[in-house]
Every structure is written in structure tokens, then in C-alpha cells.
Amino acid sequence: MRQLHLLLLIIVLCAIGLGLAAYKVVVLGLPLTPSEQAEVWNVEASISFRAKPDTSVKVSLPLPLNSPSYTIIAEDFIGANYGLAIEQDDSGRTALWAKRRAQGKQMLFYRAMIYEDVEKVSDPGKRPPYPSVPEYPENFRSVIQGLLDKARQQSADTVSFSQQVIQQLNAASPAPELRLLLEHISNSRNPAKGISWILAGARIPTRIIQGLRLEDGKRYSELESWIQVHDGSQWRALNIKDGKEGLPANFVIWQIGDQKPFSVEGGSEMSLQFSVAKTLRELVDIAESRAALKGSHIMEFSLYSLPVQSQNVYKILLMVPLGAFVVVLMRNLIGIKTFGTFMPVLIALALRETELAWGLILFCLIVGLGLLLRAYVDRLKLLLIPRLASVLTMVVLLMASTSVIMHKLGLEMGLSVALFPMVIMTMTIERMSLTWDEAGPLEAFKQGAGSLLVATIGYLVMNIDALQHLLFVFPELLLVVLAATLSFGRYSGYRLTELWRFQALAKR
Amino acid sequence: MFRTLLNLRRAGVVGINRRNAEYILRYNERSLYPLVDDKLRTKRLAIAAGIAVPELYGVIEIEHDIANLPTIVSEHKDFVVKPAHGSGGSGIHVIIGRINDRYQHNNGSLLTKEELEYHISNILSGMYSLGGQPDQALIEYRVKFDPLFESISYRGVPDIRTVVFRGIPVASMVRLPTRMSDGKANLHQGAVGAGIDLATGLTIHAVWQNRPVEQHPDTGAAISGFQIPHWNKLLTLASQCYELVGLGYLGVDVVLDRELGPLVLELNARPGLSIQIANGKGIQKRLEYIDRLAEIPASAQERACLAQDLFVRL
Numbered sequence: 001m002r003q004l005h006l007l008l009l010i011i012v013l014c015a016i017g018l019g020l021a022a023y024k025v026v027v028l029g030l031p032l033t034p035s036e037q038a039e040v041w042n043v044e045a046s047i048s049f050r051a052k053p054d055t056s057v058k059v060s061l062p063l064p065l066n067s068p069s070y071t072i073i074a075e076d077f078i079g080a081n082y083g084l085a086i087e088q089d090d091s092g093r094t095a096l097w098a099k100r101r102a103q104g105k106q107m108l109f110y111r112a113m114i115y116e117d118v119e120k121v122s123d124p125g126k127r128p129p130y131p132s133v134p135e136y137p138e139n140f141r142s143v144i145q146g147l148l149d150k151a152r153q154q155s156a157d158t159v160s161f162s163q164q165v166i167q168q169l170n171a172a173s174p175a176p177e178l179r180l181l182l183e184h185i186s187n188s189r190n191p192a193k194g195i196s197w198i199l200a201g202a203r204i205p206t207r208i209i210q211g212l213r214l215e216d217g218k219r220y221s222e223l224e225s226w227i228q229v230h231d232g233s234q235w236r237a238l239n240i241k242d243g244k245e246g247l248p249a250n251f252v253i254w255q256i257g258d259q260k261p262f263s264v265e266g267g268s269e270m271s272l273q274f275s276v277a278k279t280l281r282e283l284v285d286i287a288e289s290r291a292a293l294k295g296s297h298i299m300e301f302s303l304y305s306l307p308v309q310s311q312n313v314y315k316i317l318l319m320v321p322l323g324a325f326v327v328v329l330m331r332n333l334i335g336i337k338t339f340g341t342f343m344p345v346l347i348a349l350a351l352r353e354t355e356l357a358w359g360l361i362l363f364c365l366i367v368g369l370g371l372l373l374r375a376y377v378d379r380l381k382l383l384l385i386p387r388l389a390s391v392l393t394m395v396v397l398l399m400a401s402t403s404v405i406m407h408k409l410g411l412e413m414g415l416s417v418a419l420f421p422m423v424i425m426t427m428t429i430e431r432m433s434l435t436w437d438e439a440g441p442l443e444a445f446k447q448g449a450g451s452l453l454v455a456t457i458g459y460l461v462m463n464i465d466a467l468q469h470l471l472f473v474f475p476e477l478l479l480v481v482l483a484a485t486l487s488f489g490r491y492s493g494y495r496l497t498e499l500w501r502f503q504a505l506a507k508r
Numbered sequence: 509m510f511r512t513l514l515n516l517r518r519a520g521v522v523g524i525n526r527r528n529a530e531y532i533l534r535y536n537e538r539s540l541y542p543l544v545d546d547k548l549r550t551k552r553l554a555i556a557a558g559i560a561v562p563e564l565y566g567v568i569e570i571e572h573d574i575a576n577l578p579t580i581v582s583e584h585k586d587f588v589v590k591p592a593h594g595s596g597g598s599g600i601h602v603i604i605g606r607i608n609d610r611y612q613h614n615n616g617s618l619l620t621k622e623e624l625e626y627h628i629s630n631i632l633s634g635m636y637s638l639g640g641q642p643d644q645a646l647i648e649y650r651v652k653f654d655p656l657f658e659s660i661s662y663r664g665v666p667d668i669r670t671v672v673f674r675g676i677p678v679a680s681m682v683r684l685p686t687r688m689s690d691g692k693a694n695l696h697q698g699a700v701g702a703g704i705d706l707a708t709g710l711t712i713h714a715v716w717q718n719r720p721v722e723q724h725p726d727t728g729a730a731i732s733g734f735q736i737p738h739w740n741k742l743l744t745l746a747s748q749c750y751e752l753v754g755l756g757y758l759g760v761d762v763v764l765d766r767e768l769g770p771l772v773l774e775l776n777a778r779p780g781l782s783i784q785i786a787n788g789k790g791i792q793k794r795l796e797y798i799d800r801l802a803e804i805p806a807s808a809q810e811r812a813c814l815a816q817d818l819f820v821r822l
Contacts, residue, residue: 494513
């Protein structure tokens with residue numbers, strides 16, 4: 001019954017801990033390894049214009065879409081003394097800047113930090129209605145009909161049909177009858193719109209998308225247009241130059257539709273420029289922003305929400321249970337004797353600050369000198385508490401003089417001796433000297449060496465960066481550590497050292 | 509190494525983890541520990557229950573009372589000073605007589621009155637108690653051990669440790685002080701442990717420093733085949749201690765006095781496992797058998813008989 005209870009508890013703890021961690025990894029994208037960085041694109045749109053005197057200024061700029069393959073993790077709007085409103089409709093979002101009066105050259109900025117998601121999800125969208133055949137002008141009607149007929153003969157489905165049309169329009173030496181039509185199309189503001197107009201003759205649903213290719217250090221004065229045709233189940237993007245299908249890998253859709261990229265009322269000499277730069281950011285930050293976007297509150301309650309100073313404290317504190325688990329293994333499974341149960345963990349914590357070799361040397365130095373002084377104090381036959389207090393005082397003096405002497409010798413590591421927990425050192429000296437008296441120096445050294453060995457192993461485990469990162473980003477993994485510790489709670493097998501202790505019994 | 513593990517398991521040897529998880533944690537209630545950790549309480553309980561213990565001459569509880577020491581011991585030539593909460597035999601001073609106002613220690617040295625008082629003061633300040641808690645000093649009768657033991661012990665008093673599980677003795681050993689153990693009867697300090705046949709009271713097998721031995725390292729006398737006197741009485745006495753304190757897994761230390769017979773010296777809530785080495789046999793089979801028993805015989809005598817029966821069978 002008790003065993004079953006414990007087993008269930010262990011399973012539940014593991015399930016909660018691993019489940020939460022898995023959620024954070026899979027859904028929020030928190031990194032499993034330390035200092036994982038991801039590429040993040042900084043896209044900036046800057047609008048400059050000269051304000052007309054005595055008129056109010058209104059500027060509108062369509063904003064990029066939060067598409068399934070890209071996440072906008074941060075946005076900034078910069079416009080001195082401009083009122084800002086963001087409108088949202090079916091085709092996307094638009095930023096509206098307004099100012100009653102402005103003078104001279106004006107600059108407005110929009111900055112977005114865009115993160116490319118690993119998994120690409122195709123967007124099925126709503127099935128659009130079939131467009132009606134446009135009323136083509138008399139002179140184009142037969143030409144377009146011929147173009148469409150020819151394409152129909154050479155194609156199998158909507159996409160290949162559209163590709164044929166685009167290829168014919170972009171042919172290096174276009175058929176002579178198309179010349180007028182081409183002239184007409186290239187006169188319009190957006191050639192994509194012309195293609196869409198011709199494809200409507202075959203009642204093919206199309207839409208125009210505009211966006212940017214993300215390339216580090218690039219500047220663009222306008223958005224790139226692509227045409228998308230609906231093949232009955234999803235939108236397929238086609239290049240308007242050669243009809244090739246598929247958006248380039250790093251293409252971010254800015255807006256859907258063929259509207260002008262921006263408009264300025266009450267200004268002249270306006271221009272729009274896009275610039276793209278690549279930066280690296282910690283995955284953790286990105287995950288945090290994405291969690292906020294997805295409405296998940298888990299990251300709000302993560303340790304990252306604490307001030308940096310407390311974060312650093314917790315980075316260490318979260319490792320302590322792991323050190324304690326090492327002590328459990330060493331004592332209950334291996335059977336190494338130590339002074340005090342968790343003294344090795346505290347020593348291991350101190351070793352983190354001093355580095356291993358120096359830490360061990362300094363620790364042995366202080367405890368050794370302390371034992372000598374303690375042996376002297378023993379002759380005075382002091383009562384217990386005054387004796388402990390005087391040993392403590394000596395330990396502090398020893399630590400201070402070690403620091404000073406080593407500093408004079410140019411050994412800066414000597415300064416870190418101050419980081420040792422002096423009460424722990426005092427108790428170690430006291431326990432060691434009592435053990436010395438009662439069980440002999442051999443036993444005292446055995447336990448002393450055992451303590452240092454466990455402390456060293458604890459230090460090595462607690463210093464694994466990967467574990468430190470894991471426990472800090474996924475503190476729920478401590479539940480798994482707890483489960484592991486609990487599973488040793490009723491371990492009733494032999495300790496490794498007992499195999500040696502009872503070996504005489506094993507021979508019979 | 510793996511074979512050693514299997515052999516140990518087959519031999520039914522209990523390890524510390526098993527002792528703690530299966531027996532001490534399950535059968536020893538924490539609230540009962542003070543009864544055995546405080547030797548004064550154990551002694552008072554034992555006296556009330558009519559169990560023979562070394563006579564208590566006096567208790568020193570505060571520093572000021574140390575001045576009463578001469579009055580307490582005025583009528584006794586020899587006595588023992590021990591801390592009420594001591595463990596592992598530490599802090600015990602055995603005074604075997606007096607020479608010229610000085611106390612004669614059993615290790616041969618002479619103590620002045622001040623030195624003995626300082627020792628008692630150390631006891632009171634908690635030097636020998638767990639966690640340094642303030643303690644009391646007991647002044648009690650010095651056991652004059654049976655001369656039978658003289659050939660197989662070196663100074664100090666041999667004692668007989670019996671592990672009692674649910675009131676049924678499981679294993680016994682006699683612990684013989686050596687020069688190495690400095691007169692103390694602890695195996696890890698160098699005393700010789702000799703297992704005892706529960707059925708007959710004969711020593712069967714001896715270990716010293718974890719190795720089987722035939723002779724006492726200091727006296728050279730053979731250890732095996734030695735008859736412990738008053739054996740049945742001693743075994744019943746050990747069984748009785750179960751009712752005394754109610755601890756399911758209990759170590760009972762008994763000494764044999766020349767005139768008074770078996771006396772209970774102290775009880776232990778976490779008896780060590782070296783008794784298995786001294787017996788050359790694991791105790792797990794007996795523990796498991798007793799663990800499965802639905803009912804335990806009510807009288808100590810019956811339990812002692814059951815123990816002798818179990819010793820032969822398992």
C-alpha cells in the first residue's frame with residue numbers, strides 16, 4: 001500500500017514535471033540547451049515627406065501580417081508628436097498617423113521584429129467566389145480569348161493554366177498580337193493586377209500579395225508583388241515574372257491586395273523605404289514574446305519575470321536539490337560517510353565561487369589549521385558553546401589572514417576563501433576533532449575525504465551548464481528531481497560499501 | 509562485485525537501508541526514542557518494571573550540583589560516571605577505587621577531584637550528547653564482571669548485545685574489549701564480537717576488524733565454545749525490554765555481574781548490523797518470519813523460547 005502510494009506519487013510528479021516542460025518546449029519553443037540563439041529580422045519602413053503648410057497631415061501604412069510562418073514578436077511606431085491609430089480589417093492592419101499641423105520634412109518609422117517559425121503551415125483560407133468575366137475593351141477581347149485558349153490547350157489544371165498565361169505574357173519575344181495588351185498592362189501601376197484581370201477571363205480566383213524578401217542589409221523602395229491563384233483548396237503563389245510557383249524561403253507577406261503601400265495626405269515629395277537587418281536574439285526572449293502573443297500566462301510566472309539579481313540567486317538555488325540528490329546517491333547507494341548530511345552541498349556551493357582545485361586546497365588549509373588550533377583549545381578544557389564560538393572566531397581569523405597573505409603573494413584566488421560558509425567550517429572542525437578523539441584519526445580522515453569527495457561530485461554536477469539552464473528555464477523539472485529522490489526514499493538494497501563490509505558473510 | 513551482492517542476498521544479510529526502511533521506520537515510533545536515548549529514563553522504567561539494572565547512586569543535573577559528588581560516592585569505593593545521552597560508549601569514566609584522595613580510573617591513570625569534576629561539567633554541557641544538548645551525568649554501580657570473562661577480555665566490561673524484533677530476540681553477540689578498543693566494547697573501535705547460539709548460549713564465531721578470528725588478540729584465549737552463564741535468564745531479560753519501551757526493533761545491552769547476574773545496561777533504538785558479522789549469518793530470514801507473525805506471544809519467556817526455536821530453524 002505504502003509502496004503503491006509512493007510509486008503513484010513518483011509517476012504523478014514525473015508526469016507533471018515532464019508535461020509542463022514538454023509544453024514549454026513544443027508549444028512555446030523554449031530552448032533545451034543554453035544560449036541558443038535564433039535569427040530575428042528587423043524590418044523598418046520609413047516614410048519621409050514634406051508637409052504642406054497649413055494642412056493637417058494623415059499618413060497610412062499597411063502593416064505586415066502575422067502569418068503562420070512568421071511571428072512579429074515586437075513592433076515600434078516612431079513619429080514625433082503624431083497621433084497613432086491602428087485599424088484592422090479583412091485585408092490586414094493599417095497604421096494611421098495624424099497631425100493637425102506639421103512643417104518641413106517629416107519622418108515616420110515603423111519597426112517590426114520578425115521571427116521565422118520553424119514549421120510552415122499552409123493557409124487554406126476561405127474559398128473565394130469565382131470572379132465574373134470582366135468587360136474587356138473591344139480591341140483586347142479576341143486577343144485575351146486567344147491567349148486563354150492557347151493556355152488551356154497547354155495546361156492541365158488551374159495552376160499550370162495560370163503559369164502558361166504568365167509565361168506567354170513574359171515571353172522574350174511576345175506574339176505580335178499581344179503587344180498592345182502588354183503595353184496596356186505595363187502602363188498600369190501593378191503588372192500583377194493586369195495578370196489578375198486576364199485570369200479573371202477564365203474565371204480563376206486570384207489575389208495579389210505584396211511583401212519583402214528578408215535579406216540582411218537590403219533596402220527596398222517598394223514591396224514585391226506576387227499573384228496567388230486559388231486551386232480549389234488553397235492559395236498558390238506564382239511569380240509574376242516567370243510563373244514559377246512558391247514564395248522564396250525568406251519572404252514575408254506585408255499585405256494582401258494591391259493597395260498602394262502607403263499614402264500621405266497633406267504632404268509632398270513622399271517616399272517609402274524598407275530596410276532589413278538580421279540580428280540574433282536569445283530563444284528564451286523570443287519564446288517569451290510568443291507566449292504573450294498566444295495568450296499563454298506560463299511565461300509571465302517564469303523566473304525570467306524576476307529582477308536579474310534574483311534570477312542569478314535562483315540559478316544557484318535551483319541547483320541545490322540536485323546537489324542534495326547527489327548526496328542521497330552517495331550516502332544511500334554508495335555508502336560514503338560524510339560530516340553532516342548536507343555539509344557537502346554547502347561546500348559544493350562555495351566551490352562554485354572559488355573554482356575546484358583552489359577551493360579544495362583552501363578548504364583543507366583552513367580545516368587543517370583549525371584542527372590544530374582546536375587541539376590546542378582542547379587542553380584548556382572549555383565548555384562546549386564557548387569552545388565552538390572560539391573555534392569560529394579562529395576560523396574567521398584564519399580566513400582573513402589566508403586572504404591577506406595570498407593577496408600579498410599575488411594569488412588572487414586566496415580572496416575567494418571568504419565565500420566559504422564559516423559556520424559550516426567550524427562545525428566540520430568540531431565534528432572532525434570529536435570523531436578523531438572517539439574513533440581515531442583514520443575514521444576522521446575517512447569521513448573528511450568522503451565529505452570532500454561528495455562535495456566535488458556535487459560541484460561537478462551542479463556546474464553542468466546544460467543542467468543549470470534546464471532547471472532555470474524549466475523549474476518544473478525539480479519535480480522530476482523530487483520524484484527521483486523519493487524513489488530512493490524506500491530503497492532497501494545494499495549500499496556499495498556494505499558489499500565490502502559484509503564480504504565475510506558472502507563467502508559462506 | 510555482482511556475485512557478492514547475490515551471495516549477500518542469498519545469505520539474508522540486512523543492509524543499513526533495509527534496516528532503516530523496513531524495520532526502524534516501521535516499528536520504532538519516533539516519540540519513543542527519548543525513552544532509550546535518555547539512560548536515566550530507561551533506568552527508571554526498568555526499575556519500575558522490575559528489570560535488573562546497575563544501581564543508580566545519584567544524578568548530577570546542573571553545574572552547581574557537581575559539588576555533591578563526594579557525598580554521592582562517599583559510601584562507594586568504585587562507581588561509573590556516564591552521560592545520560594551518550595552514544596557509543598563515549599564519555600564514560602569507570603572509577604575502580606581511590607588512592608590518596610585521587611580517583612583511580614580503570615585505564616590505570618589517577619584523576620584528581622578537579623579532573624573528575626571537569627569531566628562531569630563536560631557531560632553537563634552536552635559534549636557527549638547528540639547535537640550538543642545539555643545533558644545529565646549518572647553516577648552508578650560499577651559492574652563487576654564475571655571472572656569467567658577474564659581470559660577473553662582486555663580491561664573494560666564485556667557486554668552482550670541482543671537484537672530484539674517485536675519482542676523476540678533475533679541474534680546475540682558478546683562484545684569483548686581489546687587493547688585496540690581501549691577497553692570499550694564497540695566493534696568498530698576494535699572490540700572482538702562473538703556470535704552466540706541463542707539455543708545454548710555458547711559462543712560460535714568471532715570477528716575482529718571485520719575478519720573471523722579464533723583467539724582473543726590480546727589474551728590469546730580461544731573464543732568459540734564459551735558458555736555464557738545465566739543464558740536463558742538473559743534472553744528473557746532482553747525480551748522483556750520490548751514491553752519496557754515499546755520499540756519494535758531494539759538493541760539490548762546486558763552485562764553479567766559476578767553477584768547480581770544479568771543487568772540491563774542500556775537500550776538502543778538503532779542497533780548496528782555488525783551482529784551479523786559476529787554471528788557469521790544474516791538475520792533477514794528471522795526478521796521476515798517475525799514480521800509475518802500475526803500474533804506475538806504475550807510472555808517474555810515464550811518469546812525467548814520462540815527465539816531459540818527460530819535460531820535453530822532459520
